[in-house]
Amino acid sequence: MTRQVLIDNIVRQTTILIAQLATVGGVRAPLARLADQVFLNLAHELDAQGISRKVSADMFGMALRSYRRRVRQLSESSTERGRSLWEAVLAFLSQSRVVTRDEVLKRFHRDEEALVKGVLNDLCETGLVFRTGIAKGAAYRVATADELAELRERPDGLLELVWMLVYRHGPIGEGELHRRTSLARGELGACLSQLVDSGRVQRAEDGRYDSSSLVLPLGSSAGSEAALFDHYQAVVRTLCARLQAAADASAGSRSGGSTYSFTIWPGHPCEDEVHGLLGEFRQRHSELRERIEGYNRDHALPEQYERVTAYGGMCVLDEDRADPERGEDDDAV
Numbered sequence: 001m002t003r004q005v006l007i008d009n010i011v012r013q014t015t016i017l018i019a020q021l022a023t024v025g026g027v028r029a030p031l032a033r034l035a036d037q038v039f040l041n042l043a044h045e046l047d048a049q050g051i052s053r054k055v056s057a058d059m060f061g062m063a064l065r066s067y068r069r070r071v072r073q074l075s076e077s078s079t080e081r082g083r084s085l086w087e088a089v090l091a092f093l094s095q096s097r098v099v100t101r102d103e104v105l106k107r108f109h110r111d112e113e114a115l116v117k118g119v120l121n122d123l124c125e126t127g128l129v130f131r132t133g134i135a136k137g138a139a140y141r142v143a144t145a146d147e148l149a150e151l152r153e154r155p156d157g158l159l160e161l162v163w164m165l166v167y168r169h170g171p172i173g174e175g176e177l178h179r180r181t182s183l184a185r186g187e188l189g190a191c192l193s194q195l196v197d198s199g200r201v202q203r204a205e206d207g208r209y210d211s212s213s214l215v216l217p218l219g220s221s222a223g224s225e226a227a228l229f230d231h232y233q234a235v236v237r238t239l240c241a242r243l244q245a246a247a248d249a250s251a252g253s254r255s256g257g258s259t260y261s262f263t264i265w266p267g268h269p270c271e272d273e274v275h276g277l278l279g280e281f282r283q284r285h286s287e288l289r290e291r292i293e294g295y296n297r298d299h300a301l302p303e304q305y306e307r308v309t310a311y312g313g314m315c316v317l318d319e320d321r322a323d324p325e326r327g328e329d330d331d332a333v
Contacts, residue, residue, distance in 0.1 A: 090123060099141075101138040123140075162177070235257075278313075278314040285310060
């Protein structure tokens with residue numbers, strides 16, 4: 001029961017973060033496929049951990065046949081086997097100059113209409129497809145290579161996000177990167193080429209990509225999404241490492257985290273010390289990183305090595321003792 005309460009509250013915190021991401025700056029990001037995406041990602045992760053599909057189906061409260069059918073439906077188009085619906089719709093749009101929504105729905109009539117509409121919205125949000133008109137009068141056109149190149153020159157943070165994924169998961173192949181980003185092959189390839197040309201990412205002889213460093217300038221708007229995901233992933237990985245260590249008595253205890261809360265006010269003798277904690281963390285670890293990178297440049301990487309991720313964050317919330325709703329959002333990220 002304790003495990004279930006923990007899962008429920010972690011899901012709640014994650015939905016708070018997703019809701020903020022989907023609405024920040026007045027933007028309304030599409031969420032139509034979110035539930036399906038969560039299901040499919042969970043199914044893939046359980047499979048990666050060696051859990052049988054029978055057990056996974058039981059965990060979802062589904063019959064094995066229904067579970068397999070659902071995974072298959074979400075993994076590929078029912079109209080075009082062997083291809084994800086996202087890839088199939090983009091390929092269909094690429095065949096003509098302009099395609100109406102009705103033509104798309106008719107072509108993919110074996111797929112759920114809501115899923116097809118969600119894919120169309122996602123393609124438009126990513127800039128790969130342009131849309132004119134609304135509802136039944138909507139028509140779509142695939143962006144040209146020149147238009148995509150112009151979009152890539154804008155500081156939207158896509159390059160930094162791909163760079164971060166290569167750094168954290170490299171050496172990594174383009175196929176795995178495609179699965180993690182859902183970018184079109186051409187768009188992902190263009191990002192990787194630009195990262196390789198700039199020296200931020202290296203391409204090995206086996207075709208996989210790797211990066212030895214990741215530096216996102218403090219306050220840069222272009223890398224804000226990558227920095228946010230990098231921090232969130234570091235927290236998740238640390239928690240998973242601690243869970244594995246708790247289950248394995250022989251595992252080390254070098255992974256972990258500590259959380260401290262301070263109650264201060266203007267004029268408090270420790271006010272400046274508390275507010276300066278994040279700056280001290282950044283300065284200390286930036287200096288340490290520079291020393292390590294300097295040493296590593298002169299010494300070859302051994303066959304066995306450790307990649308240590310340290311993260312730090314600070315949240316300052318203004319509260320009023322007279323506010324009857326004080327503390328209501330204490331658990332929000």
